[in-house]
Amino acid sequence: MFLPARAKADEDEGWLIGFVIDEPSDTTDLVILDAHAFQGAPVATIRLPHHIPPGFHGNWIDGGDAQ
Incomplete structure (x- = not known):
């Protein structure tokens, strides 16, 4: 995903x-x-202690408008 x-x-x-x-x-x-x-080398790598399925996806939203 591009951010x-x-x-x-x-x-x-x-x-x-x-x-x-x-x-x-x-x-x-x-x-x-x-x-x-x-x-190049990653900016960051975060190890998750479990397996995330290959089809997993989500949405990114701007938190500034959250109610």
């Missing part, structure tokens, strides 16, 4: 976010990449 750096960002100004599944350890990493340099 833009701001509302009117260029198509590579932001981050790519995705899951990387490690089947042998039954864990999943949430990996965040800089869209300008996605071949």
Whole structure:
């Protein structure tokens, strides 16, 4: 998923976010990449202590308008 750096960002100004599944350890990493340099090292990696199914998806919304 692409997350833009701001509302009117260029198509590579932001981050790519995705899951990387490690089947042998039954864990999943949430990996965040800089869209300008996605071949480089991740900006962040968050280890989730369980397996996230490959078809899992969700929605991202701006929390500023939440009631």
